[in-house]
Amino acid sequence: xxxLTADNAFKILTAIIAASAAIILTINAYTLTGGSMPxxxxxxxxxxxxxxxxxxxxxxxxxALPYVLGTLVTSAIAxxxxxxxxxxxAIFLAEMAPKTLKVPISYLVELLAAVPxxxxxxxxxxxxxxxxxxxxxxxxxxxxxxxxxxxxxPFGLDILTGGVILAIMIIPTVASVSREVIDAVPDSIRExxxxxGATKWEVITHxxxxxxxxxxxxxxxxxxxxxxxxxxxxTMVIGNAIGPSxxxxxxxxxxxxxxxLIANGFLESTTPIEKSAYIGVGLILLLxxxxxxxxxxxxxxxVLKIKGGAVE
Amino acid sequence: xxxxxxxxxILYEVIVRGAPQINFHFLTNSGLEGGIGxxxxxxxxxxxxxxxxxxxxxxxxxxxxxxxxxxxYAMSVRSINNVLTEFPSIVVGITAFSVIVLGVxxxxxxxxxxxxxxxxxxxIVARTTEEALKxxxxxxxxxxxxxxxxxxxxxxxxxxxxxxxxxxxxxxxAIARIAGETAPxxxxxxxxxxxxxxFNAPMDALPIRIWIDARQPYLNVQAQGWGAALILILIxxxxxxxxxxxSRGRLAR
Numbered sequence: 001x002x003x004l005t006a007d008n009a010f011k012i013l014t015a016i017i018a019a020s021a022a023i024i025l026t027i028n029a030y031t032l033t034g035g036s037m038p039x040x041x042x043x044x045x046x047x048x049x050x051x052x053x054x055x056x057x058x059x060x061x062x063x064a065l066p067y068v069l070g071t072l073v074t075s076a077i078a079x080x081x082x083x084x085x086x087x088x089x090a091i092f093l094a095e096m097a098p099k100t101l102k103v104p105i106s107y108l109v110e111l112l113a114a115v116p117x118x119x120x121x122x123x124x125x126x127x128x129x130x131x132x133x134x135x136x137x138x139x140x141x142x143x144x145x146x147x148x149x150x151x152x153x154p155f156g157l158d159i160l161t162g163g164v165i166l167a168i169m170i171i172p173t174v175a176s177v178s179r180e181v182i183d184a185v186p187d188s189i190r191e192x193x194x195x196x197g198a199t200k201w202e203v204i205t206h207x208x209x210x211x212x213x214x215x216x217x218x219x220x221x222x223x224x225x226x227x228x229x230x231x232x233x234x235t236m237v238i239g240n241a242i243g244p245s246x247x248x249x250x251x252x253x254x255x256x257x258x259x260x261l262i263a264n265g266f267l268e269s270t271t272p273i274e275k276s277a278y279i280g281v282g283l284i285l286l287l288x289x290x291x292x293x294x295x296x297x298x299x300x301x302x303v304l305k306i307k308g309g310a311v312e
Numbered sequence: 313x314x315x316x317x318x319x320x321x322i323l324y325e326v327i328v329r330g331a332p333q334i335n336f337h338f339l340t341n342s343g344l345e346g347g348i349g350x351x352x353x354x355x356x357x358x359x360x361x362x363x364x365x366x367x368x369x370x371x372x373x374x375x376x377x378x379x380x381x382x383x384x385y386a387m388s389v390r391s392i393n394n395v396l397t398e399f400p401s402i403v404v405g406i407t408a409f410s411v412i413v414l415g416v417x418x419x420x421x422x423x424x425x426x427x428x429x430x431x432x433x434x435x436i437v438a439r440t441t442e443e444a445l446k447x448x449x450x451x452x453x454x455x456x457x458x459x460x461x462x463x464x465x466x467x468x469x470x471x472x473x474x475x476x477x478x479x480x481x482x483x484x485x486a487i488a489r490i491a492g493e494t495a496p497x498x499x500x501x502x503x504x505x506x507x508x509x510x511f512n513a514p515m516d517a518l519p520i521r522i523w524i525d526a527r528q529p530y531l532n533v534q535a536q537g538w539g540a541a542l543i544l545i546l547i548x549x550x551x552x553x554x555x556x557x558x559s560r561g562r563l564a565r
Contacts (some may be wrong), residue, residue: 010464014376116492229400231495
């Protein structure tokens with residue numbers, strides 16, 4: 001039996017408060033699984049493989065496939081564009097930038113992370129949309145419309161714009177983590193490479209990046225996690241298609257991600273089964289993002305641990 | 313360099329399109345009179361409520377993790393906190409909607425909004441508190457304990473105050489983060505054209521005002537959205553820049 005002194009009481013009190021994390025997790029998990037039960041029981045596998053989304057009472061059909069794919073495709077575009085840019089920034093900051101540039105640039109990149117996502121959305125809707133439509137999509141569609149992914153009329157509010165805005169939003173995360181990873185590469189590796197006559201370019205691409213590759217991979221996955229969960233900015237630029245037409249078959253088509261579907265439809269849903277369908281989409285989204293984040297953390301911490309061993 | 317273009321463009325557009333809107337009338341009147349007063353008020357209320365619940369909870373969790381956190385229980389709390397900080401924010405909105413809007417208040421409510429934002433705030437504050445407290449040298453704790461001060465008093469009166477700069481930085485950044493959260497608020501406080509109507513009625517907030525205004529076809533309403541965006545970005549960036557300037561001043565000394 002522990003004696004109840006003021007010290008023990010304080011320890012127990014803070015321990016109880018620390019349990020708030022577990023409580024929050026439990027409430028979320030319980031609500032989402034409980035809330036999505038009706039739709040999972042009624043539609044079973046169709047909920048994951050179907051494409052129809054019909055909330056009309058008596059004729060309900062809920063299939064979440066287009067939105068799962070929409071999330072995956074926009075996030076993939078975000079990675080394709082965002083990761084090379086972020087790596088460029090990270091390499092520049094870690095290996096090349098003079099001290100006078102290092103601080104302001106890393107600071108600006110951090111500010112990019114601080115901008116609220118609804119403001120990205122506003123900017124995307126009124127500014128980026130027209131850049132995309134006029135300078136990128138129209139030329140692409142004029143010359144390459146015979147490729148299926150470039151078919152359709154470029155309107156600016158589509159899957160590609162959604163992916164591009166996500167790419168911008170993941171840059172701060174991916175850049176700062178990759179920079180940490182590159183900083184963690186021991187100098188002996190660089191010195192060894194230089195001493196056998198490698199150029200700076202070769203040192204970075206052949207040695208530094210390959211030494212830190214699993215950490216950089218982790219950084220990219222961390223960015224993927226952020227892209228998957230992002231809501232407002234994507235909702236405002238993706239065009240918000242519904243049902244089979246939301247299948248991401250072309251970059252220039254309006255699409256829908258899981259989170260934008262919820263943001264658009266959840267409040268207008270009227271029947272319990274429809275609400276349950278949205279909660280079910282939320283559950284898929286949660287599981288996907290948890291999976292991605294756990295994988296990313298495992299990869300990043302493994303690399304940073306190696307650093308600990310090497311520096312000591 | 314390319315990465316800086318979007319940031320500069322966002323700042324430029326928000327300032328150029330938002331600044332002409334800003335005046336005293338715009339900030340204090342309701343939407344019907346061409347202002348964003350309810351949104352400003354709502355954002356302040358929601359930040360206040362969330363901080364009231366979230367900051368003490370987060371800080372005390374962090375105290376536990378830093379001061380007594382050498383066991384399996386603390387390890388699992390830490391990893392749960394890590395998981396929570398990566399939650400898609402709209403999922404938190406769904407939960408707060410299901411639990412509080414449907415279960416407790418029976419309507420859209422600032423309380424549900426505050427609950428959703430606390431879910432986001434608590435794990436962040438817990439983590440930054442733990443990090444800040446771990447930076448306090450053990451010798452300071454030992455000195456206090458050697459004088460015969462109880463451990464809980466040492467923690468509250470010696471360790472927390474010596475970590476106050478780090479604590480404040482973490483808390484301000486966390487508040488800046490939740491001030492811009494939109495998705496969870498959308499599902500919990502809904503938005504409202506009128507000023508605060510009580511704890512069981514919908515309420516407005518800046519991010520929601522931006523979202524609603526941006527979707528309207530009327531140019532004057534969209535312009536109000538840009539004005540709201542300018543106010544929001546000023547709040548968020550001033551927190552961030554303020555923290556940065558303050559901590560740099562300390563390091564230089």
